[in-house]
Amino acid sequence: MRSGFVTFVGRPNVGKSTLTNALVGEKVAITSAKPQTTRRAIRGIVNRPAGQLVIVDTPGIHKPRTLLGQRLNDLVEQVLGDVDVIALCVPAGEKVGPGDRRIAASLDGYGRAKKVAIVTKTDDASKDEIMERLMEVDSLREDWAAVIPLSAVSGDQLDVLSDELLQLMPEGPALYPEGMTTDEAIEDRIAEIIRESALEGVRDELPHSIAVTIEDISEREDSDLTDVFANIVVERDSQKAIIIGRKGSRLKDVGARARAQIEPLLGTRVFLSLHVRVAKEWQRDPKQLGRLGF
Ligand SMILES: Nc1nc2c(ncn2[C@@H]2O[C@H](COP(=O)(O)OP(=O)(O)OP(=O)(O)O)[C@@H](O)[C@H]2O)c(=O)[nH]1
Numbered sequence: 001m002r003s004g005f006v007t008f009v010g011r012p013n014v015g016k017s018t019l020t021n022a023l024v025g026e027k028v029a030i031t032s033a034k035p036q037t038t039r040r041a042i043r044g045i046v047n048r049p050a051g052q053l054v055i056v057d058t059p060g061i062h063k064p065r066t067l068l069g070q071r072l073n074d075l076v077e078q079v080l081g082d083v084d085v086i087a088l089c090v091p092a093g094e095k096v097g098p099g100d101r102r103i104a105a106s107l108d109g110y111g112r113a114k115k116v117a118i119v120t121k122t123d124d125a126s127k128d129e130i131m132e133r134l135m136e137v138d139s140l141r142e143d144w145a146a147v148i149p150l151s152a153v154s155g156d157q158l159d160v161l162s163d164e165l166l167q168l169m170p171e172g173p174a175l176y177p178e179g180m181t182t183d184e185a186i187e188d189r190i191a192e193i194i195r196e197s198a199l200e201g202v203r204d205e206l207p208h209s210i211a212v213t214i215e216d217i218s219e220r221e222d223s224d225l226t227d228v229f230a231n232i233v234v235e236r237d238s239q240k241a242i243i244i245g246r247k248g249s250r251l252k253d254v255g256a257r258a259r260a261q262i263e264p265l266l267g268t269r270v271f272l273s274l275h276v277r278v279a280k281e282w283q284r285d286p287k288q289l290g291r292l293g294f
């Protein structure tokens, strides 16, 4: 048996969380087309006959423009110091840029970890693009243990990656009970599902301004129903109006989409009560950030 920790790192939006979910075989991390979706180090557990991989999905590394951004980058740094393997993700369809180069070079600071390069989203690129990316990525470092092109969406080469990652892990017993897919608390998973749902269809700065807090989750005694009370937090009154939508239509859609995912997770029907609150400029306010768990 082999077991250990691997972190997926890279710029925002390159497909780290989608890849985590595809390997785990269950949605443990939310994903979206907007950059900077992931805000926590989320563990996904992959069980194979040859051992257990614990994937730590991380926020995309970027030039921070807010205190939140700074804290997310710091979080990634912390995680990188603790893992057996670091896997840098670069999308097949985009040329390697300064952001990728900076992240690749920064891996020098983590001597203990083995390094792997992953070219993601190959289903969304031509053969020539994939070849070009493989060569660019290969030349980013001299110590890659492997360079692997794959697609989390089509499933192509996922087994190659998990086999390779297991090979690189130290020998040891499983770190989590078999059958467990994540150690995220149910409350946090529900908050993330609501945030993902709220991200759909919003633009510009709004995605970054959304946070979700859970006020209460309680099972009713007399029926197969769980009450979930949550706040969607935004930074400005104008954003609140957008989230709620005309006569509450947008908020209703957000709730319906979220409920469809929360119900299977809890195994009961769900009454979801969403309130939109304004916390002015929370991304830049240390006190508010603390309250929101950053
Ligand atoms: N075509 C295609 N799209 C993908 C693939 N993997 C991810 N995507 C899309 O890329 C976008 C970003 O995916 P995420 O998994 O949220 O990216 P991320 O790297 O976790 O992003 P951050 O959390 O913001 O750092 C989403 O719209 C995904 O659907 C893939 O293999 N193929």
Ligand SMILES: [Mg+2]
Pocket (backbone or CB within 6 Å): 016, 017, 018, 029, 030, 031, 037, 038, 057, 058, 059, 060
């Ligand atoms: Mg992510």
